[in-house]
Amino acid sequence: MTLGAEEELHLIDLESWKLSARAPQLLAKLPPESYGAELQRTTVETNTEVVRSLDALRGELLRLRKGVVDVAEPVGLGVAAVGTAPRSVFADFELTSTGRFGRMQEQYRLLVDEQLICGLQIHVGVADREVAVQIAQRVERELPVLLALSTSSPYWNGSDTGYASIRSLIWQRWPSAGATGPLASAAAYDELLSDLIGTGVIADSKMAYFDIRPSSHAPTLELRVCDACPIVDDAILIAGVFRAAVRAAELDIEAGRPYLPLPAPIHRAAMWQAARSGLRGKLLDASDHPKPMVAAEAVQATLDRLRPQLEELGDWEEVSELAGAVLARGSSADRQRAIFAERGELDDVVEHVVRETHGPASGPPPAIPALTRYAVRAGDEAVGPGAQPRPAYQDLVAYWRQLGYSGIEQKQRERDRWIDEHGMTFTVHGEELRFPVDLMPRVISAYEWNELSAGLTQRARAIEAFLQDVYGERRAVRDGIVPENQVVGGTGWREEATRLPSGAVRAPIMGFDLIRNEFGGWRVLEDNVRTPSGFAFATATRHLMDAVLPDLPRPAGLIDPDLAVLSLRETLVAHADRTGGSDSSSEPVVALFSDGVGTPAWFEHRTLANTADLLLVGPDDLLADGGVVRHAGTRERIHVLYLRLDGELVDIGTKSGMRIGEAIMDVAAAGGVVLANAPGNGVADDKAMYCYVPELIGYYLDERPLIESVxxxxxxxxxxxxxxxxxxxxxxxxxxxxxxxxxxxxxxxxxxxxxxxxxxxxxxxxxxxxxxxxVTLSSLPTFSGQLLGPRHVDLRAFVFLTGTGEGQAQLAPLALTRVAPEGSLVVNSSQGGGAKDTWILSDVAQHADTTNPDGA
The missing domain is CATH 3.30.1490.270 (Dna Ligase; domain 1)
Structure with missing residues (x-):
């Protein structure tokens, strides 16, 4: 039961953060018995001495890493023990100049050229080779957990692959990788190896890249599935668990206990699942008929199953502690993604993994105390593994800690008073309810906002192009992009919409509901093209926060959502040109057309009208006269009508019985007034049409979707x-x-x-x-009483359009975060949901003005 390890380390240029192909120069300064070359010149391999304890193995790994660092740092290099270097690209590959490696490149071509990967191999002493072959098959069930613990390669060729370990999938492309299948003896193993070499597909026994194999050069059993681990203690944990698994299998063999191997496809599925989700999702359990199990539970089940052997080897307490630590801080893949989400810079990720590799065995200490009573879950945006607040939320958590329970309760009372004083309500089934606002804000980084801006403006342009087309030439129908029966006469279709002038923008204000999944990726859940709501609630929520919590720490670059109000007005005014402009030198008149006080969105209508300087009108306030629309009281001409109606325009009548809606439609058809968010837009946000939006982006814009759909x-x-x-x-x-x-x-x-x-x-x-x-929505800390707990959230964002061309769509600089009730995935306020202030950060400092907290 001796231990040893081989660790592959990427060489990183500390100025450019790119891979450096200077391994030969460094190896010339290092003892060859402990350090060696790999296939690629960007990697150094270390080989520990044979040791008998986990502590001794830790010392060896630290010693060997220090040896590389000592010769690398003077020439501006560092090392990174990760499965893939986050900034690596295919062009970084440079072959180590040996005849053997040259032959491999000639034979395997792309397979060799993509081997910019580093792994961790653990050796456990098994003197009897016959027993070693049998053990190798029996411990296969433990491999998915060991791989999940090591996952450190989410990035490949400059992109997030969606996998926690892309290295393992790249490795599996070798013809001799994976499981050996059932083998009766060491002789059967040797025969398999001989046959493989005889095929000419592999050159020698060193190319037996099985998941577990008897070592070709030592009396050990070698584990080969793991990514390299930047934190040494993660490698020690893997070594401890693997040694215990080897010992358990050895005891089973000695006792004559039968073993039923997993079918090869099931084993492959379990390994794939571990590579996909690592410690953030689910793994397959180790039963004869594997079922999904939460990764943390799978890790604990493995430890519990191997506890007798861990205790026999004297490793139980240490392995238990190390497992708790890795589950608390997450895998390297988790930490890398968290770093990337802050600024969207792979350089930051590379710097992070280098710092961890050069650092202490246990990794860097936490920045602030954990939220010990917080129910941590995968996909929480603010609280990471181990209940550690993520960097963007650390000041916020510290503020609430300092405030204490009584202070939190006082702030919540002040919030409720503010809501009541400002009439911040909505109506459900005729009942007027207070709009619920949680006092812990959401933070969206400048990088993420820029990504959302590109993706949502693209989507909005394609939807607007579709609306103009479907009520015009119907090219998309003719070319088979969408079936005619899906649009013409279908849900949301309005025949009167065909009368509107060609080229008129039909949906200058669009709303999009977005979610983040548990891996941090954004998805569009729904498109809102008719009358997207929530805009005024987003601005009012910021005014509430400024009034109630003026001393809550604000991050640099916080965008003032009132800027979006100005953009809203500018967008609507821009469309007035289609009516021939204003009657005088004054600015065009833009009116918000509402059903009136009884509408569920009355707060939004009156707030938008007040803040965006819109004329708020109802049916009795309008006249259609002489080819234009006028205000019935002032006779002032209205150039743009922003429709916020609960029903259809043509059905709207006045109290006197005049069919004002039909009259307005006639004026709009003649070009005398612009209808913002026109009748018939429902044909585009029909949920069945959602399926076609990726195709519409390709058809109208000749682009690939930048944000995926569900x-x-x-x-x-x-x-x-x-x-x-x-x-x-x-x-x-x-x-x-x-x-x-x-x-x-x-x-x-x-x-x-x-x-x-x-x-x-x-x-x-x-x-x-x-x-x-x-899709399991991401979560954010939300107050339940005076305690924070995770609640699922989505995001309502808005895009303004003046056309369908480049630069004619902009993402409004505000968003509304909607919060689901506890235990629910439904965020709508009508279904019991609430909201949060959304703190959008900008690279350009557009700071919120907190000097006038009563700005609403």
Missing amino acids: PTYRTSDAAERRGVLERVGELVTKPVDGYGGRGVLIGPAATAATVAARRAEIADHPENWIAQEV
């Missing part, structure tokens, strides 16, 4: 409907014309009877439904 199924399609009907209990199903969370069924949270009823509804009227895969 996987969505059209139940109107017979093939997709069959799959949905089988999986209603696993999916989210929605009515195509639904809004406000109405009619949404989250299958996994529903009763069997409810699922059955929804299945029947879909079968009877398939055209009325869509289904989406369940």
Whole structure:
């Protein structure tokens, strides 16, 4: 039960943060018995002495790392023990000049050229080779957990791959990688190896790249599946668990206990799952019929199963402590992604992994105390593994800690008074309710906001192009991009919309609902093209925070959401030119057309009108006279009508019975008034149309979508409907014309009877439904009383358009974060959800003005 390790280390230029192919120069200064060359000149391999304890192995790894650092730093280099160097690209590969490596490159071509990867190999002493071959097969079930603990390679060729360990997938491309399959003896192993060499596909026994193998040069069993680990103690944990697994298998063999190997496809699936999600998602358990298990639980189950052997080897306490530490801080892949999310700079990630590799065995100490009572979950934006607040939230957490329970309660009372004084309410089923605002804000970095800006403006331009096309030439229908029956006469279609002037922008204000999944990626969940709401609530929420919490620490570059109000007005005014401009030298008149006090969004309507200098009008305030629309009282001409109606324009009448809506439509058709967010826009935000938006982006813009959609199924399609009907209990199903969370069924949270009823509804009227895969929304700390707990959130963002061309769409500099009730994924306020202030950061300092907290 001796121990040893081979560790592969990337060489990093400390100025450019790129890979450096200077391994030969460094190796010339290092003892060859401890250091060696690898296939690529950007890597140095270290080989420890044979040791008997985890502590001795730790000392060896630290000693050997220091040896490389000591010769690397004077020439401006550092080392990074990670599966892939975050900034590596294919062009960085330079072959180490040996005949063997040259032959490999000639034979394997791209396979060799992409080997910019580094792994960790652990050796455990097993003197009997016959036993070693049997042990190798028996410990296969433990490999997914060991891989998950090591995951450190999310980035490849300059991009996030979506995997926690892309290195392991790249490695598996070798023809001799993976499991050996059942082998009866050492002789059978040798025969397999001989046959492989005989095929000419591999050159020699050193190329037996199996997951576990008897070493070709020592009486050990070698573990080969793990990424290199920047924190030494993570490697020590893996060594301790692997040695205990070897010992457990050895005891089973001695006792004659039978072993049933996993089928090769199941083993591959388990390894793939570990590479995909690492410690953030689920792993497959080690049973004969594996099922998904939360990664942390899978790690603990492995330790519990191996506890007798860990205790026998004297490693139980240390391994338990190390496992707790890695589960608390997350894998290297998790930490790298968290660093990248702050500024979107891979240089920051490379610097981080170099610092960890050069640092102490246990990794850097936490910056501030943990939130010990916080229920940490994967995908939390503010609190990472170990209940450690992420950097953007550390000052906020410190503020609330200092304030204490009584101070928090006092601030919540002040919040409620402010809401009541300003009438910040909404209406559900005729009941006026206080709009719930949580006092812990959400922070979105400048990098993330820039990414969202590019993706959402692209999406908005394509949707607007579709609206103009479908009510005009219908090229997309003619070219087979969308079926005619999906749009013409379908949900949201309005025949009168075909009368509007060609080229008029139909949806100058669009809203988009976004979510972040547990891996940090943004997805568009829904498009809102008719009357997207929440804009005024976003500005009012900031005014509330400024009034109630003027001393809450604000980060640099915080954008003032009132800038968005100015942009809203400028966008609407820009469309007045289509009416021939104003009647005089004064600015065009823009009016917000509302149903009036009884509408559920009345707070938003009156707040937008006040802050954006819009004329607030209802049906009785308007006249259609002489080819223009005028205010009934002042006779002032209105150039732009921003429609915020609950129903259809043509159905609107005055108290006297005049069909003012039809009259306004006639004026708009003649070009006498611009209708902002015109009738018929529902054809584009019908949830069935959501499925086509990626195709519309390609069709109208000749671009690939920059933000992905959630996987969505059209139940109107017979093939997709069959799959949905089988999986209603696993999916989210929605009515195509639904809004406000109405009619949404989250299958996994529903009763069997409810699922059955929804299945029947879909079968009877398939055209009325869509289904989406369940995406677990990210979470943020939210107050429940005076304690913080995680709640799921989404983001409502807004895009303003003056056209469909480049530069004619802009992301409004504000957003509304919506918060689901505890235990729910539905964030709509009408379904019990709330909101948070959204702190958007900018590279250009556009600081919020907190000197006038009563700005609402």
